[in-house]
Amino acid sequence: MGGAKAKRMPRAVRERQMMDAAVQTFGQRGYQAASMDEIAELAGVSKPLVYLYLNSKEELFVACIRREAKALLDSVRAAVEPGLPADKQLWAGLLAFFTHAAENPDGWAVLSRQARTEPFAAEAALMRDEIVAYVATLIGAAAEETHRQTQRDPELAERDVAGLSQALVGAAESLAIWANETPGMTAWESAATLMNFAWAGLGNLMRNERWSPR
Structure with a gap:
């Protein structure tokens, strides 16, 4: 059920969730210390999904x-x-x-x-x-x-x-x-x-x- 709901979520909403998680993680941990695993966990998605939507860590930070x-x-x-x-x-x-x-x-x-x-x-x-x-x-x-x-x-x-x-x-x-x-x-x-x-x-x-x- 949870996976089905996640798939139906509009891309823009999902991206915003990941971006919010990224800003929080980068802001509190710094770019070097922050990891894509942390960002994915905070956003409630898998790490491959973060890469799929937002590419590399550097591009995500930009x-x-x-x-x-x-x-x-x-x-x-x-x-x-x-x-x-x-x-x-x-x-x-x-x-x-x-x-x-x-x-x-x-x-x-x-x-x-x-x-x-x-x-x-x-x-x-x-x-x-x-x-x-x-x-x-x-x-x-x-x-x-x-x-x-x-x-x-x-x-x-x-x-x-x-x-x-x-x-x-x-x-x-x-x-x-x-x-x-x-x-x-x-x-x-x-x-x-x-x-x-x-x-x-x-x-x-x-x-x-x-x-x-x-």
Whole structure:
């Protein structure tokens, strides 16, 4: 009976079960220590079935990186409403980022730790580049909003926007890793911490008030 039910299960559902098991195993055990036997057992299927659906361990891990990266970026994009003021957009994006990382600790561990190792670093870089590019659009939107409200054009060169985006994403990644390992730290607190750290400086830049060493 159990075998018959398994055969009738749609392929997409079965694949999702195996992917969920893979993300949990890779996230908690690491790529090198994780085994296909563990993943198959956790998914409730045979190891040959995992290979049949998802090929090699390396290909399975790449698929996990791509799935978790897409889920993270989709969460951030869905949370940001274009019509909101710039600070509200950034706040919504940060809160969504930290909430997703907190609610999906195994997926975040795959992205933030396991995926950074060779030969998967290129996949992790693609994910990071997408997030950085999205943050750059938020900073650009903030500059446009400032221009509309004050008729002053913030002197933000493309290089400034690129550098600020890299810095903000790097800070968010580090803070999310720390927050997930710190008991009692909430996504709201993490987002508020980074917002307080970043927005005051961004707000000054929008007014062309730059800090410089004396």
